[in-house]
Amino acid sequence: MMRWFVFVVGFLPVLTFSASAQMTEEAQQIFASQTLLEMILSVGWVLVPLIFLSVAVIGLVIFNLFWLRQGNIASRDFVLKASRDLTDRNLETVLDDCERSKECAARVLAKLILFARDNPSVDLDSLKSVAEAEGARQAMRINQPNLLLLDAGAIAPLVGLLGTVVGILRSFGSIAADNTPMRTVILAGGVSQALMATAIGLTIALTAMFFYSWFRLRIQGLLGHFEQAVTELTVKAFARLASGK
Secondary structure, eight states: OHHHHHHHHHHHHHHHHHHHHHHHHHHHHHHHTOOHHHHHHTTOTTHHHHHHHHHHHHHHHHHHHHHSSHHHHOOHHHHHHHHHHHHHSOHHHHHHHHHHOOOHHHHHHHHHHHHHHHOTTOOHHHHHHHHHHHHHHHHHHHHHHHHHHHHHHHHHHHHHHHHHHHHHHHHHHHHHTOOSTTHHHHHHHHHHHHHHHHHHHHHHHHHHHHHHHHHHHHHHHHHHHHHHHHHHHHHHHHHHHHHTO
């Protein structure tokens, strides 16, 4: 009897190790059989806002690629034509040209002409103040799509983290109700699925922040050219008003 007891006690760790190794191999087979798409879909409901954020980031990137161009801000052709027209043509004609144009510089010049028409005795300082106010409004309009890209990059990892926390809580709830030896495997699978939400959120955030930094440098160059064009047009407009023509 004593020999059988020693045999069982000695062989029990071997059986336990064999069972653990078998469960580990089964877990590896389960995880290895999952494709990347299946892992992404296993994130759950939090995938919906993450998809919405990814679509928003892609849309903002495409919009900024077409929006942040010199032709939309203050093209050289418009500045040269407006400078020439301020010398040779009537201010009402220049105003009509500005209202037909969609450039930011054209909107500033139109604001200057309207203000000068309502205030015939305006001085240069007053015109500069009007140009600065309207220029600041147009600068915000130029920068706003890129700020939305920054917001999306800040929100995406937080949404992913929320999905991870919810997934981990769900995993612990599952193993609490399961008394089988596979609880460790269930916990590992749940945690891996939960971490996928954070990975997706970080991927969206990195993409958004990369393009935000690139567009920010582009905006700085465009705003420098925009301020120069507005200053030049303001001086030309005041010279035309001072001439009394």
